[in-house]
Amino acid sequence: NAGVMQNPRHLVRRRGQEARLRCSPMKGHSHVYWYRQLPEEGLKFMVYLQKENIIDESGMPKERFSAEFPKEGPSILRIQQVVRGDSAAYFCASSPRTQSGEKLFFGSGTQLSVL
Amino acid sequence: DQQVKQNSPSLSVQEGRISILNCDYTNSMFDYFLWYKKYPAEGPTFLISISSIKDKNEDGRFTVFLNKSAKHLSLHIVPSQPGDSAVYFCAASGRNQGGKLIFGQGTELSVKP
Numbered sequence: 520n521a522g523v524m525q526n527p528r529h530l531v532r533r534r535g536q537e538a539r540l541r542c543s544p545m546k547g548h549s550h551v552y553w554y555r556q557l558p559e560e561g562l563k564f565m566v567y568l569q570k571e572n573i574i575d576e577s578g579m580p581k582e583r584f585s586a587e588f589p590k591e592g593p594s595i596l597r598i599q600q601v602v603r604g605d606s607a608a609y610f611c612a613s614s615p616r617t618q619s620g621e622k623l624f625f626g627s628g629t630q631l632s633v634l
Numbered sequence: 635d636q637q638v639k640q641n642s643p644s645l646s647v648q649e650g651r652i653s654i655l656n657c658d659y660t661n662s663m664f665d666y667f668l669w670y671k672k673y674p675a676e677g678p679t680f681l682i683s684i685s686s687i688k689d690k691n692e693d694g695r696f697t698v699f700l701n702k703s704a705k706h707l708s709l710h711i712v713p714s715q716p717g718d719s720a721v722y723f724c725a726a727s728g729r730n731q732g733g734k735l736i737f738g739q740g741t742e743l744s745v746k747p
Contacts, residue, residue, distance in 0.1 A: 552733045625678045
């Protein structure tokens with residue numbers, strides 16, 4: 520039973536380019552979360568999605584960032600016109616339910632570096 | 635506004651001794667607290683959790699204590715092993731917030747043989 524799969528593991532972009540990060544949740548999990556970890560900081564919630572629906576995007580920057588979880592295929596976190604401050608580790612997590620105290624299963628993350 | 639704080643960036647402990655990692659929070663509406671462990675170049679993995687209606691939860695070598703009046707929780711690892719060396723994150727979730735976790739900054743634990 521494969522865990523949460525994220526790709527690519529490392530992504531290098533120049534300022535102004537687009538970054539696309541992919542996440543396939545664990546089998547049987549329909550709830551997907553994206554978190555970002557800046558250097559020397561904890562993980563910060565960005566967005567919570569279910570299939571074809573964005574449930575909570577309160578942690579997403581208002582501009583340049585978008586997320587989707589289509590009916591078929593992985594969840595995508597898209598960052599347009601990247602800037603140096605977007606350099607961070609982006610983690611995806613999934614769960615089978617969304618109740619309080621639910622254990623999340625994290626992927627290994629995508630390290631985004633913006634030159 | 636840091637709602638979950640881990641004030642010790644690092645902790646060093648001798649193998650076989652107890653490791654105590656601390657976490658403070660400010661929001662009294664949090665109803666679940668979780669600890670995650672993270673190795674370099676990997677994602678966090680769930681370790682143990684506690685509901686706000688309890689004051690202690692134990693799982694093998696790991697015990698989490700919750701003091702609601704002080705808004706403080708701690709993770710005890712005993713005995714500590716070199717393989718426990720990792721970054722430990724405390725996290726909290728509000729009622730009906732499910733997987734929307736508020737993480738602390740993390741404490742890097744080093745267990746020396």
